[in-house]
Amino acid sequence: MSSSEDSNIGSLRKALAGAGPQGAPDPWEAAIRKVAQHQDRAEFKKLFDHYAPMIKSFLCKGISSYADRSLAEEMTQEVMLKVWNKADSFNPTKASVNTWIFTIARNTRIDFIRRNGRAGRTIDIEDIWHEADSPEPVVELQQRRVETMIRNAMATLPEEQALVLEKAFMENKSHNDIAEELALPLGTVKSRIRLALSKLQILIDR
Amino acid sequence: MISYHPDSRYLTDFATANLPLAEAVCVSAHLEFCGKCRAHVQQLTDVGGHMLARLQPEAVSEDSFAALMARVSAGAQEQFPVTVAAQVPQEDVEEAAQSHVFLPRAVRRLVSGSLDKLRWVQLGKALRVAPLQVSDESRETAIYDIRAGGRMPEHEHRGEEITVLLQGSFSDADGSYSCGDFVVRHAGEAHQPTATMDKDCICLVCLERPVRPRGLFYRLLEPLVNYRLQRMNRSVA
Ligand SMILES: [Zn+2]
Numbered sequence: 001m002s003s004s005e006d007s008n009i010g011s012l013r014k015a016l017a018g019a020g021p022q023g024a025p026d027p028w029e030a031a032i033r034k035v036a037q038h039q040d041r042a043e044f045k046k047l048f049d050h051y052a053p054m055i056k057s058f059l060c061k062g063i064s065s066y067a068d069r070s071l072a073e074e075m076t077q078e079v080m081l082k083v084w085n086k087a088d089s090f091n092p093t094k095a096s097v098n099t100w101i102f103t104i105a106r107n108t109r110i111d112f113i114r115r116n117g118r119a120g121r122t123i124d125i126e127d128i129w130h131e132a133d134s135p136e137p138v139v140e141l142q143q144r145r146v147e148t149m150i151r152n153a154m155a156t157l158p159e160e161q162a163l164v165l166e167k168a169f170m171e172n173k174s175h176n177d178i179a180e181e182l183a184l185p186l187g188t189v190k191s192r193i194r195l196a197l198s199k200l201q202i203l204i205d206r
Numbered sequence: 207m208i209s210y211h212p213d214s215r216y217l218t219d220f221a222t223a224n225l226p227l228a229e230a231v232c233v234s235a236h237l238e239f240c241g242k243c244r245a246h247v248q249q250l251t252d253v254g255g256h257m258l259a260r261l262q263p264e265a266v267s268e269d270s271f272a273a274l275m276a277r278v279s280a281g282a283q284e285q286f287p288v289t290v291a292a293q294v295p296q297e298d299v300e301e302a303a304q305s306h307v308f309l310p311r312a313v314r315r316l317v318s319g320s321l322d323k324l325r326w327v328q329l330g331k332a333l334r335v336a337p338l339q340v341s342d343e344s345r346e347t348a349i350y351d352i353r354a355g356g357r358m359p360e361h362e363h364r365g366e367e368i369t370v371l372l373q374g375s376f377s378d379a380d381g382s383y384s385c386g387d388f389v390v391r392h393a394g395e396a397h398q399p400t401a402t403m404d405k406d407c408i409c410l411v412c413l414e415r416p417v418r419p420r421g422l423f424y425r426l427l428e429p430l431v432n433y434r435l436q437r438m439n440r441s442v443a
Contacts, residue, residue, distance in 0.1 A: 041275065048271050053263030060264055073267055077274050084278055095248070099255030106254065110223040114341075122339045127315045128234045129223060150256045169254045170261065174224035175215045194214045202249045206213040 028097040036087035048080055055079050055105050061171050075112060079105045094131065096147060103129070109172065153199045161196035164189060208240050210387040217243060221250035228345035228412045232368045232388065235310040235410055239386025307373050313410055316340065317349065321408070324349060332356025332401070346413040352376060352401040360398035365414025367391040374407035376400060 031047050034040035056076040060069075082104050090100055111125045157165070167173045167181070175193070179186045197204065212220070212233050219225040220233040237244045307321060316338045317324055324336035333356065338347045352358060354374070368390055375384040378397040383389050391397065393414075401407035 045271060048274070052266045052270065054258055054261050056266050057261040057264035058258055061261075072264070073270060076266055077270060077277075080274055081277060084274075096252065096255055098259040099248075099252050102255040102258045103251060105258065106223050114227070122341070123227070123231070123312060123315050125223075128227065128230050128312045130234075130311060147252070147256065150253060154256065165253070166257070168218055168222050168224065169257050172222070172224060174219045174222075177224070190213075190215050193218055197214065197218070197250075197253075200249075200253060202246065202253070204214040204217060204246055205211065 208386040228340040228347045231312045234312045235370045236388040238310040344415045350409045352407040355403040357400045362396040368412045370410040372408045374405040
Protein backbone atom coordinates (compact mmCIF):
# COMPACT_ATOMS: atom_id res chain seq x y z
CA MET A 1 0.00 0.00 0.00
CA SER A 2 2.41 2.62 1.22
CA SER A 3 5.04 1.86 -1.38
CA SER A 4 2.64 2.40 -4.29
CA GLU A 5 1.47 5.54 -2.54
CA ASP A 6 5.02 6.84 -2.31
CA SER A 7 5.80 6.08 -5.92
CA ASN A 8 2.62 7.82 -7.04
CA ILE A 9 3.54 10.93 -5.15
CA GLY A 10 7.09 10.66 -6.36
CA SER A 11 6.12 10.42 -10.00
CA LEU A 12 3.70 13.29 -9.55
CA ARG A 13 6.48 15.46 -8.14
CA LYS A 14 8.72 14.53 -11.04
CA ALA A 15 6.01 15.29 -13.56
CA LEU A 16 5.32 18.61 -11.94
CA ALA A 17 8.96 19.52 -11.69
CA GLY A 18 9.08 19.12 -15.46
CA ALA A 19 5.97 21.23 -15.93
CA GLY A 20 8.03 24.37 -16.21
CA PRO A 21 7.90 27.67 -14.33
CA GLN A 22 4.89 28.60 -12.35
CA GLY A 23 4.04 31.38 -14.77
CA ALA A 24 2.90 34.91 -14.03
CA PRO A 25 1.36 35.59 -10.62
CA ASP A 26 -2.40 35.61 -10.59
CA PRO A 27 -3.52 39.27 -10.96
CA TRP A 28 -6.81 38.52 -9.24
CA GLU A 29 -5.11 37.66 -5.96
CA ALA A 30 -4.20 41.32 -5.46
CA ALA A 31 -7.75 42.38 -6.27
CA ILE A 32 -9.18 40.04 -3.63
CA ARG A 33 -6.63 41.31 -1.12
CA LYS A 34 -7.65 44.93 -1.77
CA VAL A 35 -11.30 44.03 -1.33
CA ALA A 36 -10.48 42.29 1.95
CA GLN A 37 -8.27 45.03 3.34
CA HIS A 38 -9.85 48.23 2.03
CA GLN A 39 -13.32 47.20 0.81
CA ASP A 40 -12.01 48.48 -2.52
CA ARG A 41 -15.08 48.77 -4.75
CA ALA A 42 -13.17 49.61 -7.93
CA GLU A 43 -11.19 46.38 -7.63
CA PHE A 44 -14.36 44.49 -6.80
CA LYS A 45 -15.96 45.87 -9.96
CA LYS A 46 -13.07 44.39 -11.97
CA LEU A 47 -13.53 41.06 -10.24
CA PHE A 48 -17.25 41.22 -10.89
CA ASP A 49 -16.84 42.05 -14.59
CA HIS A 50 -14.40 39.18 -15.00
CA TYR A 51 -16.02 36.47 -12.89
CA ALA A 52 -19.79 37.15 -12.79
CA PRO A 53 -20.38 36.11 -16.43
CA MET A 54 -18.45 32.86 -15.87
CA ILE A 55 -20.31 32.15 -12.66
CA LYS A 56 -23.60 32.76 -14.43
CA SER A 57 -22.55 30.43 -17.23
CA PHE A 58 -21.65 27.76 -14.64
CA LEU A 59 -24.95 28.18 -12.81
CA CYS A 60 -26.96 28.04 -16.04
CA LYS A 61 -25.35 24.69 -16.86
CA GLY A 62 -25.77 23.30 -13.40
CA ILE A 63 -29.42 24.09 -12.97
CA SER A 64 -30.61 23.62 -16.51
CA SER A 65 -33.81 22.01 -15.31
CA TYR A 66 -34.89 25.18 -13.56
CA ALA A 67 -33.06 27.33 -16.03
CA ASP A 68 -34.49 30.70 -16.00
CA ARG A 69 -32.20 33.56 -16.53
CA SER A 70 -33.36 35.66 -13.63
CA LEU A 71 -32.68 32.80 -11.24
CA ALA A 72 -29.14 32.33 -12.54
CA GLU A 73 -28.72 36.09 -12.31
CA GLU A 74 -29.88 36.13 -8.70
CA MET A 75 -27.60 33.26 -7.73
CA THR A 76 -24.66 34.92 -9.48
CA GLN A 77 -25.22 37.96 -7.28
CA GLU A 78 -25.33 35.66 -4.29
CA VAL A 79 -21.96 34.15 -5.21
CA MET A 80 -20.39 37.58 -5.75
CA LEU A 81 -21.82 38.80 -2.43
CA LYS A 82 -20.05 35.88 -0.76
CA VAL A 83 -16.83 36.83 -2.57
CA TRP A 84 -17.17 40.33 -1.09
CA ASN A 85 -18.04 39.09 2.40
CA LYS A 86 -15.46 36.31 2.55
CA ALA A 87 -12.58 38.08 0.80
CA ASP A 88 -10.56 38.15 4.01
CA SER A 89 -10.75 34.37 4.33
CA PHE A 90 -9.19 33.85 0.89
CA ASN A 91 -5.84 32.13 1.35
CA PRO A 92 -3.66 32.15 -1.77
CA THR A 93 -1.46 29.38 -0.39
CA LYS A 94 -4.45 27.05 -0.29
CA ALA A 95 -6.26 27.83 -3.53
CA SER A 96 -6.06 29.93 -6.67
CA VAL A 97 -8.71 32.61 -7.13
CA ASN A 98 -10.38 30.48 -9.83
CA THR A 99 -10.53 27.51 -7.47
CA TRP A 100 -11.78 29.59 -4.56
CA ILE A 101 -14.57 31.11 -6.63
CA PHE A 102 -15.44 27.69 -8.04
CA THR A 103 -15.94 26.36 -4.49
CA ILE A 104 -18.18 29.28 -3.56
CA ALA A 105 -20.26 28.87 -6.73
CA ARG A 106 -20.43 25.09 -6.25
CA ASN A 107 -21.56 25.43 -2.63
CA THR A 108 -24.12 28.09 -3.49
CA ARG A 109 -25.51 25.87 -6.21
CA ILE A 110 -25.80 22.78 -4.04
CA ASP A 111 -27.27 24.87 -1.24
CA PHE A 112 -29.90 26.16 -3.64
CA ILE A 113 -30.73 22.71 -4.96
CA ARG A 114 -31.08 21.33 -1.44
CA ARG A 115 -33.33 24.13 -0.35
CA ASN A 116 -35.58 23.77 -3.33
CA GLY A 117 -35.54 20.02 -3.77
CA ARG A 118 -37.56 17.53 -1.81
CA ALA A 119 -34.57 16.54 0.27
CA GLY A 120 -34.84 18.17 3.65
CA ARG A 121 -31.65 18.42 5.62
CA THR A 122 -30.26 18.96 9.03
CA ILE A 123 -26.76 20.07 8.19
CA ASP A 124 -25.25 23.08 6.47
CA ILE A 125 -23.44 22.65 3.19
CA GLU A 126 -20.43 24.42 4.72
CA ASP A 127 -20.22 21.81 7.47
CA ILE A 128 -19.56 19.20 4.80
CA TRP A 129 -17.56 21.10 2.18
CA HIS A 130 -15.19 23.08 4.34
CA GLU A 131 -11.52 23.83 4.70
CA ALA A 132 -10.96 21.44 7.57
CA ASP A 133 -8.89 22.57 10.52
CA SER A 134 -7.73 19.03 10.71
CA PRO A 135 -4.97 17.66 12.90
CA GLU A 136 -3.88 15.73 9.82
CA PRO A 137 -1.84 17.96 7.48
CA VAL A 138 -2.53 17.92 3.77
CA VAL A 139 -0.04 15.69 1.98
CA GLU A 140 1.98 18.02 -0.20
CA LEU A 141 1.20 17.06 -3.79
CA GLN A 142 2.24 20.48 -5.07
CA GLN A 143 -1.22 20.89 -6.46
CA ARG A 144 -0.90 24.66 -6.69
CA ARG A 145 1.57 24.32 -9.54
CA VAL A 146 -0.84 22.25 -11.53
CA GLU A 147 -2.49 25.22 -13.29
CA THR A 148 -0.14 25.45 -16.29
CA MET A 149 -0.05 21.70 -16.54
CA ILE A 150 -3.82 21.40 -16.32
CA ARG A 151 -4.14 23.85 -19.18
CA ASN A 152 -1.72 21.98 -21.40
CA ALA A 153 -3.02 18.53 -20.56
CA MET A 154 -6.66 19.54 -20.84
CA ALA A 155 -6.07 20.59 -24.44
CA THR A 156 -4.82 17.12 -25.33
CA LEU A 157 -7.66 15.08 -23.79
CA PRO A 158 -9.58 12.86 -26.20
CA GLU A 159 -13.08 14.14 -26.72
CA GLU A 160 -14.79 11.34 -24.79
CA GLN A 161 -12.65 12.10 -21.73
CA ALA A 162 -13.11 15.87 -21.96
CA LEU A 163 -16.85 15.28 -22.20
CA VAL A 164 -17.16 13.30 -18.98
CA LEU A 165 -15.04 15.85 -17.11
CA GLU A 166 -17.25 18.65 -18.40
CA LYS A 167 -20.36 16.84 -17.24
CA ALA A 168 -18.95 16.06 -13.80
CA PHE A 169 -17.39 19.42 -13.03
CA MET A 170 -19.56 21.93 -14.87
CA GLU A 171 -22.92 20.24 -15.37
CA ASN A 172 -23.46 19.03 -11.84
CA LYS A 173 -23.58 15.34 -12.72
CA SER A 174 -22.49 12.39 -10.62
CA HIS A 175 -20.83 9.31 -12.12
CA ASN A 176 -24.24 7.62 -11.99
CA ASP A 177 -25.96 10.53 -13.76
CA ILE A 178 -23.32 10.49 -16.51
CA ALA A 179 -23.58 6.73 -16.94
CA GLU A 180 -27.33 7.04 -17.31
CA GLU A 181 -27.18 9.97 -19.70
CA LEU A 182 -24.55 8.45 -21.98
CA ALA A 183 -25.97 4.93 -21.62
CA LEU A 184 -22.58 3.63 -20.47
CA PRO A 185 -21.74 1.20 -17.69
CA LEU A 186 -20.73 2.96 -14.48
CA GLY A 187 -17.29 1.31 -14.70
CA THR A 188 -16.67 2.88 -18.12
CA VAL A 189 -17.53 6.34 -16.84
CA LYS A 190 -15.26 5.82 -13.85
CA SER A 191 -12.34 4.69 -15.97
CA ARG A 192 -12.76 7.55 -18.45
CA ILE A 193 -12.71 10.06 -15.64
CA ARG A 194 -9.74 8.34 -14.02
CA LEU A 195 -7.84 8.35 -17.30
CA ALA A 196 -8.56 12.03 -17.81
CA LEU A 197 -7.50 12.82 -14.25
CA SER A 198 -4.29 10.85 -14.58
CA LYS A 199 -3.40 12.94 -17.64
CA LEU A 200 -3.88 15.95 -15.39
CA GLN A 201 -1.44 14.26 -12.98
CA ILE A 202 -4.16 13.54 -10.45
CA LEU A 203 -3.28 10.00 -9.50
CA ILE A 204 -5.86 8.44 -7.24
CA ASP A 205 -5.04 4.88 -6.20
CA ARG A 206 -8.37 3.31 -6.97
CA MET B 207 -2.29 4.41 9.61
CA ILE B 208 -5.15 4.77 7.18
CA SER B 209 -5.35 1.99 4.61
CA TYR B 210 -8.80 2.35 3.09
CA HIS B 211 -9.69 5.44 1.12
CA PRO B 212 -12.64 6.61 -0.98
CA ASP B 213 -12.05 5.71 -4.63
CA SER B 214 -11.89 8.19 -7.51
CA ARG B 215 -15.66 8.09 -7.95
CA TYR B 216 -16.34 9.18 -4.37
CA LEU B 217 -13.61 11.82 -4.41
CA THR B 218 -14.67 13.29 -7.75
CA ASP B 219 -18.37 13.29 -6.93
CA PHE B 220 -17.46 14.91 -3.61
CA ALA B 221 -15.29 17.62 -5.19
CA THR B 222 -18.06 18.45 -7.64
CA ALA B 223 -20.70 18.27 -4.87
CA ASN B 224 -22.62 15.57 -6.70
CA LEU B 225 -22.79 12.99 -3.91
CA PRO B 226 -25.90 12.28 -1.84
CA LEU B 227 -25.46 14.34 1.33
CA ALA B 228 -25.18 11.29 3.59
CA GLU B 229 -22.28 9.95 1.52
CA ALA B 230 -20.70 13.38 1.34
CA VAL B 231 -20.74 13.46 5.15
CA CYS B 232 -18.76 10.19 5.15
CA VAL B 233 -16.18 11.49 2.66
CA SER B 234 -15.94 14.77 4.58
CA ALA B 235 -15.30 12.83 7.80
CA HIS B 236 -12.57 10.74 6.15
CA LEU B 237 -10.87 13.87 4.79
CA GLU B 238 -10.27 15.16 8.30
CA PHE B 239 -8.28 12.03 9.03
CA CYS B 240 -6.54 11.79 5.67
CA GLY B 241 -4.21 14.44 4.30
CA LYS B 242 -3.66 12.52 1.10
CA CYS B 243 -7.32 12.41 0.07
CA ARG B 244 -7.65 16.04 1.10
CA ALA B 245 -4.82 16.86 -1.29
CA HIS B 246 -6.60 14.95 -4.05
CA VAL B 247 -9.81 16.86 -3.38
CA GLN B 248 -7.82 20.11 -3.65
CA GLN B 249 -6.41 18.98 -6.98
CA LEU B 250 -9.88 18.03 -8.22
CA THR B 251 -11.25 21.38 -7.07
CA ASP B 252 -8.46 23.05 -9.05
CA VAL B 253 -9.79 21.28 -12.13
CA GLY B 254 -13.18 22.82 -11.36
CA GLY B 255 -11.60 26.27 -11.00
CA HIS B 256 -9.74 25.81 -14.24
CA MET B 257 -12.86 24.76 -16.15
CA LEU B 258 -14.94 27.54 -14.62
CA ALA B 259 -12.45 30.12 -15.84
CA ARG B 260 -12.73 28.78 -19.38
CA LEU B 261 -16.49 28.73 -19.71
CA GLN B 262 -18.13 30.74 -22.43
CA PRO B 263 -19.21 33.81 -20.40
CA GLU B 264 -22.90 34.49 -20.02
CA ALA B 265 -23.64 38.23 -19.89
CA VAL B 266 -25.16 39.46 -16.65
CA SER B 267 -27.75 42.22 -16.73
CA GLU B 268 -26.43 45.76 -16.78
CA ASP B 269 -27.74 46.82 -13.41
CA SER B 270 -26.49 43.68 -11.69
CA PHE B 271 -23.37 45.19 -10.19
CA ALA B 272 -25.21 48.30 -8.96
CA ALA B 273 -27.89 46.12 -7.38
CA LEU B 274 -25.25 44.04 -5.65
CA MET B 275 -23.44 47.10 -4.30
CA ALA B 276 -26.72 48.48 -3.03
CA ARG B 277 -27.09 45.27 -1.04
CA VAL B 278 -23.51 45.58 0.18
CA SER B 279 -24.15 49.16 1.30
CA ALA B 280 -27.30 48.06 3.09
CA GLY B 281 -25.10 45.58 4.97
CA ALA B 282 -26.59 42.54 3.31
CA GLN B 283 -25.62 39.13 4.47
CA GLU B 284 -26.08 36.29 2.06
CA GLN B 285 -29.63 35.44 1.27
CA PHE B 286 -28.94 31.91 2.43
CA PRO B 287 -27.49 32.48 5.87
CA VAL B 288 -26.01 29.79 8.05
CA THR B 289 -29.00 28.52 9.95
CA VAL B 290 -28.59 24.95 11.03
CA ALA B 291 -25.16 25.47 12.52
CA ALA B 292 -26.54 28.22 14.69
CA GLN B 293 -28.76 25.66 16.39
CA VAL B 294 -25.78 23.91 17.93
CA PRO B 295 -24.95 25.77 21.12
CA GLN B 296 -21.34 26.87 21.30
CA GLU B 297 -20.79 25.06 24.60
CA ASP B 298 -21.75 21.79 22.92
CA VAL B 299 -19.10 22.32 20.29
CA GLU B 300 -16.53 23.11 22.96
CA GLU B 301 -17.57 20.10 24.97
CA ALA B 302 -17.11 17.92 21.91
CA ALA B 303 -13.67 19.38 21.37
CA GLN B 304 -12.72 18.29 24.87
CA SER B 305 -14.24 14.84 24.61
CA HIS B 306 -11.80 12.05 23.90
CA VAL B 307 -13.44 10.98 20.65
CA PHE B 308 -12.33 13.23 17.81
CA LEU B 309 -15.40 14.05 15.76
CA PRO B 310 -15.06 15.50 12.27
CA ARG B 311 -16.97 18.75 11.81
CA ALA B 312 -19.86 17.30 9.79
CA VAL B 313 -20.40 14.57 12.40
CA ARG B 314 -20.10 17.07 15.23
CA ARG B 315 -22.95 19.05 13.71
CA LEU B 316 -25.10 16.00 13.14
CA VAL B 317 -24.75 14.79 16.72
CA SER B 318 -25.22 18.31 18.11
CA GLY B 319 -21.78 18.32 19.63
CA SER B 320 -21.67 15.14 21.67
CA LEU B 321 -22.24 11.42 21.27
CA ASP B 322 -23.67 11.22 24.77
CA LYS B 323 -26.76 13.14 23.77
CA LEU B 324 -27.75 10.76 21.00
CA ARG B 325 -30.71 8.42 21.33
CA TRP B 326 -28.94 5.10 21.46
CA VAL B 327 -30.71 1.87 20.65
CA GLN B 328 -29.09 -1.16 22.26
CA LEU B 329 -28.95 -4.16 19.94
CA GLY B 330 -27.71 -7.10 21.94
CA LYS B 331 -24.75 -6.87 24.29
CA ALA B 332 -22.06 -5.73 21.91
CA LEU B 333 -23.71 -3.13 19.72
CA ARG B 334 -25.64 0.08 20.13
CA VAL B 335 -26.81 2.26 17.29
CA ALA B 336 -27.85 5.90 17.14
CA PRO B 337 -29.65 6.94 13.96
CA LEU B 338 -28.74 10.35 12.51
CA GLN B 339 -30.95 12.51 10.39
CA VAL B 340 -28.99 13.79 7.39
CA SER B 341 -31.73 14.28 4.84
CA ASP B 342 -34.63 12.33 3.47
CA GLU B 343 -32.57 10.77 0.72
CA SER B 344 -32.52 7.04 0.27
CA ARG B 345 -29.76 6.54 2.82
CA GLU B 346 -29.76 5.57 6.49
CA THR B 347 -27.04 7.20 8.52
CA ALA B 348 -26.10 6.14 12.02
CA ILE B 349 -23.34 6.01 14.59
CA TYR B 350 -22.45 2.46 15.61
CA ASP B 351 -20.73 1.75 18.89
CA ILE B 352 -19.32 -1.78 19.10
CA ARG B 353 -18.09 -2.68 22.55
CA ALA B 354 -14.40 -3.60 22.83
CA GLY B 355 -14.04 -7.22 21.79
CA GLY B 356 -17.68 -7.32 20.78
CA ARG B 357 -18.96 -9.03 17.68
CA MET B 358 -21.76 -7.76 15.46
CA PRO B 359 -24.34 -10.20 14.17
CA GLU B 360 -23.33 -11.49 10.75
CA HIS B 361 -25.17 -9.47 8.18
CA GLU B 362 -25.50 -9.05 4.48
CA HIS B 363 -25.86 -5.69 2.78
CA ARG B 364 -28.85 -5.08 0.59
CA GLY B 365 -27.33 -1.84 -0.66
CA GLU B 366 -23.94 -0.19 -0.54
CA GLU B 367 -22.63 0.47 2.95
CA ILE B 368 -19.98 3.03 3.86
CA THR B 369 -18.27 2.85 7.24
CA VAL B 370 -15.88 5.51 8.52
CA LEU B 371 -14.07 4.55 11.71
CA LEU B 372 -14.06 7.39 14.20
CA GLN B 373 -12.42 5.55 17.07
CA GLY B 374 -10.95 2.13 17.74
CA SER B 375 -10.66 -0.62 15.19
CA PHE B 376 -12.46 -3.70 13.97
CA SER B 377 -11.75 -6.64 11.78
CA ASP B 378 -13.71 -9.05 9.64
CA ALA B 379 -12.81 -11.91 7.32
CA ASP B 380 -11.51 -9.44 4.70
CA GLY B 381 -9.16 -7.37 6.83
CA SER B 382 -8.73 -5.08 9.76
CA TYR B 383 -9.68 -1.46 9.84
CA SER B 384 -8.56 1.40 12.01
CA CYS B 385 -9.38 4.99 12.82
CA GLY B 386 -10.08 7.12 9.74
CA ASP B 387 -10.53 4.19 7.35
CA PHE B 388 -13.27 4.52 4.74
CA VAL B 389 -14.68 1.04 4.14
CA VAL B 390 -17.18 0.27 1.40
CA ARG B 391 -19.23 -2.92 1.31
CA HIS B 392 -21.31 -3.66 -1.73
CA ALA B 393 -24.75 -5.18 -1.92
CA GLY B 394 -24.67 -8.91 -1.31
CA GLU B 395 -21.43 -8.96 0.66
CA ALA B 396 -21.82 -10.55 4.06
CA HIS B 397 -19.57 -9.91 7.03
CA GLN B 398 -19.32 -10.07 10.76
CA PRO B 399 -17.18 -7.27 12.17
CA THR B 400 -15.49 -7.74 15.53
CA ALA B 401 -14.13 -4.82 17.51
CA THR B 402 -10.59 -5.18 18.84
CA MET B 403 -10.21 -5.86 22.53
CA ASP B 404 -8.62 -2.63 23.70
CA LYS B 405 -11.26 -0.06 22.84
CA ASP B 406 -14.86 0.46 21.88
CA CYS B 407 -15.17 0.94 18.15
CA ILE B 408 -17.19 3.96 17.04
CA CYS B 409 -18.19 4.20 13.40
CA LEU B 410 -20.13 6.48 11.14
CA VAL B 411 -22.24 4.26 8.90
CA CYS B 412 -24.21 5.16 5.80
CA LEU B 413 -26.44 2.49 4.32
CA GLU B 414 -28.25 2.59 1.06
CA ARG B 415 -31.77 2.01 2.23
CA PRO B 416 -32.76 -1.57 1.46
CA VAL B 417 -35.77 -2.02 -0.72
CA ARG B 418 -37.18 -4.53 1.71
CA PRO B 419 -35.63 -6.01 4.78
CA ARG B 420 -34.19 -9.48 4.42
CA GLY B 421 -31.82 -11.49 6.51
CA LEU B 422 -31.19 -11.67 10.20
CA PHE B 423 -29.50 -8.32 10.65
CA TYR B 424 -32.19 -6.23 9.07
CA ARG B 425 -34.88 -8.17 10.84
CA LEU B 426 -33.06 -7.22 14.01
CA LEU B 427 -32.15 -3.68 13.18
CA GLU B 428 -34.67 -2.17 10.84
CA PRO B 429 -37.99 -2.62 12.61
CA LEU B 430 -36.44 -1.72 15.92
CA VAL B 431 -34.78 1.45 14.74
CA ASN B 432 -37.82 2.54 12.82
CA TYR B 433 -40.05 1.80 15.76
CA ARG B 434 -37.92 3.74 18.18
CA LEU B 435 -37.67 6.63 15.75
CA GLN B 436 -41.42 6.80 15.35
CA ARG B 437 -41.88 6.76 19.05
CA MET B 438 -39.35 9.51 19.49
CA ASN B 439 -41.03 11.63 16.87
CA ARG B 440 -44.35 11.17 18.55
CA SER B 441 -43.03 12.12 21.92
CA VAL B 442 -41.45 15.25 20.41
CA ALA B 443 -44.69 16.18 18.66
ZN1 LIG C 1 -7.85 8.93 2.30
